[in-house]
Amino acid sequence: MTVQNPALIDRACLIVHGPDQPGIVAALAALITRHNGNIVTLDQYSSDPVGGDFFQRVVFHRLDLIAAMGDIEADLAKTLEPFGMEWTLTDQSVPKRMAILASKSDHCLLDLLWRHRRGELPVTIPMVISNHTNTAEDVRTFGVPFFHVPSQAGPDKSESEAAILKLLEGNVDFVVLARYMQVFSGDFLEKVGVPVINIHHSFLPAFIGAGPYRKAKERGVKLIGATAHYVTEDLDEGPIIEQDVVRVTHVDTAEDLQRRGADVERAVLSRAVAWHAEDRVIRQGNHTIVF
Amino acid sequence: MTVQNPALIDRACLIVHGPDQPGIVAALAALITRHNGNIVTLDQYSSDPVGGDFFQRVVFHRLDLIAAMGDIEADLAKTLEPFGMEWTLTDQSVPKRMAILASKSDHCLLDLLWRHRRGELPVTIPMVISNHTNTAEDVRTFGVPFFHVPSQAGPDKSESEAAILKLLEGNVDFVVLARYMQVFSGDFLEKVGVPVINIHHSFLPAFIGAGPYRKAKERGVKLIGATAHYVTEDLDEGPIIEQDVVRVTHVDTAEDLQRRGADVERAVLSRAVAWHAEDRVIRQGNHTIVF
Amino acid sequence: MTVQNPALIDRACLIVHGPDQPGIVAALAALITRHNGNIVTLDQYSSDPVGGDFFQRVVFHRLDLIAAMGDIEADLAKTLEPFGMEWTLTDQSVPKRMAILASKSDHCLLDLLWRHRRGELPVTIPMVISNHTNTAEDVRTFGVPFFHVPSQAGPDKSESEAAILKLLEGNVDFVVLARYMQVFSGDFLEKVGVPVINIHHSFLPAFIGAGPYRKAKERGVKLIGATAHYVTEDLDEGPIIEQDVVRVTHVDTAEDLQRRGADVERAVLSRAVAWHAEDRVIRQGNHTIVF
Amino acid sequence: MTVQNPALIDRACLIVHGPDQPGIVAALAALITRHNGNIVTLDQYSSDPVGGDFFQRVVFHRLDLIAAMGDIEADLAKTLEPFGMEWTLTDQSVPKRMAILASKSDHCLLDLLWRHRRGELPVTIPMVISNHTNTAEDVRTFGVPFFHVPSQAGPDKSESEAAILKLLEGNVDFVVLARYMQVFSGDFLEKVGVPVINIHHSFLPAFIGAGPYRKAKERGVKLIGATAHYVTEDLDEGPIIEQDVVRVTHVDTAEDLQRRGADVERAVLSRAVAWHAEDRVIRQGNHTIVF
Known part of the structure; x- marks a missing residue:
């Protein structure tokens, strides 16, 4: 059982990093949209747009996040595998x-x-x-x-x-x-x-x-x-x-x-x-x- | 005629702001991708995810940017109109x-x-x-x-x-x-x-x-x-x-x-x-x- | 009865301020010396060397300070009166x-x-x-x-x-x-x-x-x-x-x-x-x- | 011949440092007073009041400073010698x-x-x-x-x-x-x-x-x-x-x-x-x- 912060219920934080490549921001934003997520904040950094490393943190709101986590994770695995990127998805209401x-x-x-x-x-x-x-x-x-x-x-x-x-x-x-x-x-x-x-x-x-x-x-x-x-x-x-x-x-x-x-x-x-x-x-x- | 900064050739800066709504980040990222742009940096801020104002600055690289500017601008107008958002697109190589x-x-x-x-x-x-x-x-x-x-x-x-x-x-x-x-x-x-x-x-x-x-x-x-x-x-x-x-x-x-x-x-x-x-x-x- | 800080026993702090005039630093330093005080730190400021205000803080060490306080205070009153200056002398060991x-x-x-x-x-x-x-x-x-x-x-x-x-x-x-x-x-x-x-x-x-x-x-x-x-x-x-x-x-x-x-x-x-x-x-x- | 800053004419800066000892501030202030100097600013620091090092910077005003420099320097040498201290006296109007x-x-x-x-x-x-x-x-x-x-x-x-x-x-x-x-x-x-x-x-x-x-x-x-x-x-x-x-x-x-x-x-x-x-x-x- 976890202690929950009510203000952060249904907020997910997605961290992605790995080799930079065209289209990665669009692919991630589309993924969040098709799971009915609404982006709250997005931070992105590339060490070098050509051949560098890509880092992104997105916080998004999604009603009934807990119920959807499994599907989103499966989609992330499928979407990010071809890019060779690492990711973590956390429920922000769980301290x-x-x-x-x-x-x-x-x-x-x-x-x-x-x-x-x-x-x-x-x-x-x-x-x-x-x-x-x-x-x-x-x-x-x-x-x-x-x-x-x-x-x-x-x-x-x-x-x-x-x-x-x-x-x-x-x-x-x-x-x-x-x-x-x-x-x-x-x-x-x-x-x-x-x-x-x-x-x-x-x-x-x-x-x-x-x-x-x-x-x-x-x-x-x-x-x-x-x-x-x-x-x-x-x-x-x-x-x-x-x-x-x-x-x-x-x-x-x-x-x-x-x-x-x-x-x-x-x-x-x-x-x-x-x-x-x-x-x-x-x-x-x-x-x-x-x- | 404009003075050009060679290091910034083919870099565009897109500023978008207006009422926040779901899917806007994804829509913009998809637009840049379909015009063969590669996002270099992206900054985003919402004054409030529900009913607030949305602000975004994206710098992207696009080969032959000058040739593509007209098409991108037309697409931006079409894409952002339903969202009621303001935007400016600038060629970063033009000081x-x-x-x-x-x-x-x-x-x-x-x-x-x-x-x-x-x-x-x-x-x-x-x-x-x-x-x-x-x-x-x-x-x-x-x-x-x-x-x-x-x-x-x-x-x-x-x-x-x-x-x-x-x-x-x-x-x-x-x-x-x-x-x-x-x-x-x-x-x-x-x-x-x-x-x-x-x-x-x-x-x-x-x-x-x-x-x-x-x-x-x-x-x-x-x-x-x-x-x-x-x-x-x-x-x-x-x-x-x-x-x-x-x-x-x-x-x-x-x-x-x-x-x-x-x-x-x-x-x-x-x-x-x-x-x-x-x-x-x-x-x-x-x-x-x-x- | 007062609580004492042993590290500060026999340390006095003298604050003097009033109209600036030649010789005031010398007069105060001489006073401390003739009461067997040894200056630890001295800070001095004049808002204007001609017709301005003089401010000084001196911390000095004096063995058996408590016994000497009365004499020092009497001397300060006598010395500073012709200068029209205000002063306070405190025993630093008394918080x-x-x-x-x-x-x-x-x-x-x-x-x-x-x-x-x-x-x-x-x-x-x-x-x-x-x-x-x-x-x-x-x-x-x-x-x-x-x-x-x-x-x-x-x-x-x-x-x-x-x-x-x-x-x-x-x-x-x-x-x-x-x-x-x-x-x-x-x-x-x-x-x-x-x-x-x-x-x-x-x-x-x-x-x-x-x-x-x-x-x-x-x-x-x-x-x-x-x-x-x-x-x-x-x-x-x-x-x-x-x-x-x-x-x-x-x-x-x-x-x-x-x-x-x-x-x-x-x-x-x-x-x-x-x-x-x-x-x-x-x-x-x-x-x-x-x- | 030296270039002079008129605003600083007749201002001397005295730096003294050496082994700390009782009475040194008083001795220096008295010296400045007997040469008709008026202290403008005085900064003093002792690394340790017992057995430490003493540092002082005094700026004083003295009419016809140039004429008096020789006498003041002779007095400083005589006064500070018993204390074993080093000193420099400079005319602040000489950049x-x-x-x-x-x-x-x-x-x-x-x-x-x-x-x-x-x-x-x-x-x-x-x-x-x-x-x-x-x-x-x-x-x-x-x-x-x-x-x-x-x-x-x-x-x-x-x-x-x-x-x-x-x-x-x-x-x-x-x-x-x-x-x-x-x-x-x-x-x-x-x-x-x-x-x-x-x-x-x-x-x-x-x-x-x-x-x-x-x-x-x-x-x-x-x-x-x-x-x-x-x-x-x-x-x-x-x-x-x-x-x-x-x-x-x-x-x-x-x-x-x-x-x-x-x-x-x-x-x-x-x-x-x-x-x-x-x-x-x-x-x-x-x-x-x-x-």
């Missing part, structure tokens, strides 16, 4: 299930919980997992289950990762690392099987790795930033979803940078999460198309 | 002809001339008209004709306006007021018959009228801005194309505001001009849709 | 007492409570007062007392204002209106006797009065903003402390503007509150000097 | 002499020339040197001498560097590399003997080295930037004066990034140049204090 992983810092975690309560994020939050306990009461005040999975000392993280996997398995559609300070193994990322979004506390690719605010202070930069990206095995190298910066001066200490950076982190992460939840982000190699 | 009107300040004028020389603005500049002569040599260095039309003393501007109209008539597709400090009569705006873009030196609707930097200093604002808008009979009330701001402090004098504002003015105006020249701006009542 | 007034919206209120808990705001929060009850539980989770004072129907607000005054009297050093949706009478502002900071949900002076997001949508602006200002009897005309904006497009509905504006509102208000709490803001007529 | 080095790109070069003509930069420009000739006519239109020093093929740049040094020697107070695309040898930097400011076309330390816009496109960043810094032997590692960024999307090609980045480059460089010319920038190791 994605988002798990949040956090550590001691609460700014990103609280901002996501609060935005969710305000109705700004089209997700459900089945759980928050943390390797610390300090945020448990806050999380539960929002009516969200809190699970404590302590960090495992030493380089082998297999037990704590297994405990996290067991909690996530079958329960979530994506995972958000809201300043979660543990690095996952490649094995974990393979097994988790859903997209993982991280917020990195620097303007990547500047200051890769640990201690970016300290490094920023040492280098004497005049702006600091934050980066939300999909997690891949290559640490800090995953596809970037969103970035932003804030101005600093010589007066700011490394602690000031951390405090001011926290504001950028929560803003950037919440935008990236909303866009992902609304199927606005398409991954293409190490890049993202954000519609 | 719009832009006249610039200026006064003593040179920052907006020089920025436009320089961007044009760099190839950033898809326009030709048949003339600069000024009520002062101080920029004549600079303008001519860019290979652009300069005409001096002095301001007319007193409230009656009919002679100077007539002189300007005579220069513009038949020679331009739009007019840019690059800090031109004379207010045109309604009669002029009616006769000029092409869009007129103005840069106002405030963050409209704040500080309407004369002396916005002085007023901003008096009010003690912490940001100042600039606004590019289409000129209508209602001074400072025309549809806004673009705006931006810059941070100021108590230290800045009214003169400092003017100097720092000049940077925002030229940036905002150049963006608005480029968007207009690329047919990215659709006027709808007192609003703009910017694709 | 200001801040009351928050709110209505139904929680975004500004929660952001202040979060930041306070993280140690970002050098204040104590003796109470939150609201004319609604929806935020009571959230507020009390932070260990802050919550008082419900319902709005009074009709134009006469004297009873509800009296109830608020009774709660505030003697208990607070300044009041923050965190999207409090009632307008105070001039009588209230006179009686409250402490600075009152408001967050207005527009980029003042644009869209003065009620419904600024609706007005912004109607005018078709490309940026929306928020303004933190001291409250005076002239609604929306008080001295501006801080402003900021965010970019919007034709796609954003009036509801989107409200949601996106909320992020600017809480950011702008939290900066203004921090600066006020740190004695960085000096009022001069309808302006502010922010050091 | 610094700035040489500009450029290559083919004209955006930074022209922006500096325009701003100088408008009176925004308190400098004289005795020469522009380029390894290309395409900007010669533009430069001479501004009444500025243009010298062509072709690049030397191969790794040995000693002849072209010697030619440049001969032009600069004794004629300039600082050098601006306005997108000059040659890397100077350590030997050149030692011999030139004046500060050299460079504009790097990335948000350092991201995308160090050549081709930053191509690298930015490859990494898929959502913001691009520019950095003005003092040139040191370590390429792209010198003290940063100013940085800024602009938002980009997946739609922007590497060429778009270059074009949009050019706007950031010229804005950042012009701010850095103005601040350096006004003695607002103090170098401290690999950092800058910008007052």
